[in-house]
Amino acid sequence: MIMSILQFGCGNMGGAMLKGWLAGGFAPQSFTIVDPYLETAPAGVRLLGAAPEGEGAFEVVLLGFKPQQLPDAARAIAPSIGPQTLLLSILAGVDIATLRSHFPLARAIVRVMPNLAAALGKSPIALVGDADEAARAQSDALMAPLGQAEWLSDEDQMDLVTALAGSGPAFVYRFIDALAQGAAELGLPRDQADRLALSMVEGAAMLAAGSDHAPAELARRVASPGGVTQVGIDVLDADDRLVSLMTDTLRGARDRSAEMTRQAQAKT
Numbered sequence: 001m002i003m004s005i006l007q008f009g010c011g012n013m014g015g016a017m018l019k020g021w022l023a024g025g026f027a028p029q030s031f032t033i034v035d036p037y038l039e040t041a042p043a044g045v046r047l048l049g050a051a052p053e054g055e056g057a058f059e060v061v062l063l064g065f066k067p068q069q070l071p072d073a074a075r076a077i078a079p080s081i082g083p084q085t086l087l088l089s090i091l092a093g094v095d096i097a098t099l100r101s102h103f104p105l106a107r108a109i110v111r112v113m114p115n116l117a118a119a120l121g122k123s124p125i126a127l128v129g130d131a132d133e134a135a136r137a138q139s140d141a142l143m144a145p146l147g148q149a150e151w152l153s154d155e156d157q158m159d160l161v162t163a164l165a166g167s168g169p170a171f172v173y174r175f176i177d178a179l180a181q182g183a184a185e186l187g188l189p190r191d192q193a194d195r196l197a198l199s200m201v202e203g204a205a206m207l208a209a210g211s212d213h214a215p216a217e218l219a220r221r222v223a224s225p226g227g228v229t230q231v232g233i234d235v236l237d238a239d240d241r242l243v244s245l246m247t248d249t250l251r252g253a254r255d256r257s258a259e260m261t262r263q264a265q266a267k268t
């Protein structure tokens, strides 16, 4: 699949996607990266400090900078977007109507919500778009090397999905850190607690990903009746503590995404 892909912003998330695409066999020559911060790009990838001029529209344009940078960036990006362009946006809290108002010519606009595991081809990827069948198929093909793509039936779900799939790694990292902090509090050397907590989560996630059983059932299988694990699970379950904490965490992040959406709408 040879395409001209123009990517604006190659920081944490854009960089992870580029890594995933190159690892997945996409030709480096397909990519033009625009990023004022980046000093080098992977071999074969064209790197520009500002939007290309006089090159016309690209087949695929990816917006990968911070949502707040859109109003200033839009004018320079617009000439690269034409009636043949599939516009992909990973900007959290910027809806399709807002993107359409900045880029009215785009053939199709698809919001993409990945996470940093795209670099390993292990990201959940939520998609929602103003896109016909062909644009959806093209988006699916582009996402295939990055992880598991799922189309949302309603754009309103994007705020919650951003919290779950996009922000989610941060919550898991905090969980790992909290486990290690707890173990250190109870007497283990901190560096050893860090190593054990991380390798435990890595193995548990791999087992769950390869299992036919749901995570709740897998937890039941670890807990021997009258044994050690059940006492810990009872602490997590008391007053629905863990579920309440996760629900509040997602609610807060979801509501911030919705607030950012309103702020971006106000700046069109």
Ligand SMILES: NC(=O)C1=CN([C@@H]2O[C@H](COP(=O)(O)OP(=O)(O)OC[C@H]3O[C@@H](n4cnc5c(N)ncnc54)[C@H](OP(=O)(O)O)[C@@H]3O)[C@@H](O)[C@H]2O)C=CC1
Residues within 6 Å of the ligand: 008, 009, 010, 011, 012, 013, 014, 015, 034, 035, 036, 037, 038, 064, 065, 066, 067, 069, 073, 090, 091, 092, 113, 114, 115, 116, 166, 167
């Ligand atoms: N980080 C994550 O895990 C996830 C992030 N996202 C989304 O990804 C986007 C990027 O986030 P993240 O990678 O963390 O941010 P970063 O700040 O790491 O990367 C953004 C990059 O874009 C550059 N940039 C700024 N303005 C422009 C421009 N006009 N044209 C081209 N490049 C530009 C920035 O340069 P400079 O530093 O000079 O401004 C920076 O290098 C956000 O919209 C976020 O909502 C989505 C899912 C997960």
Ligand SMILES: O=C(O)[C@@H]1CCC=N1
Residues within 6 Å of the ligand: 092, 162, 166, 167
């Ligand atoms: O924190 C953020 O706004 C972005 C969206 C998901 C992950 N990072």
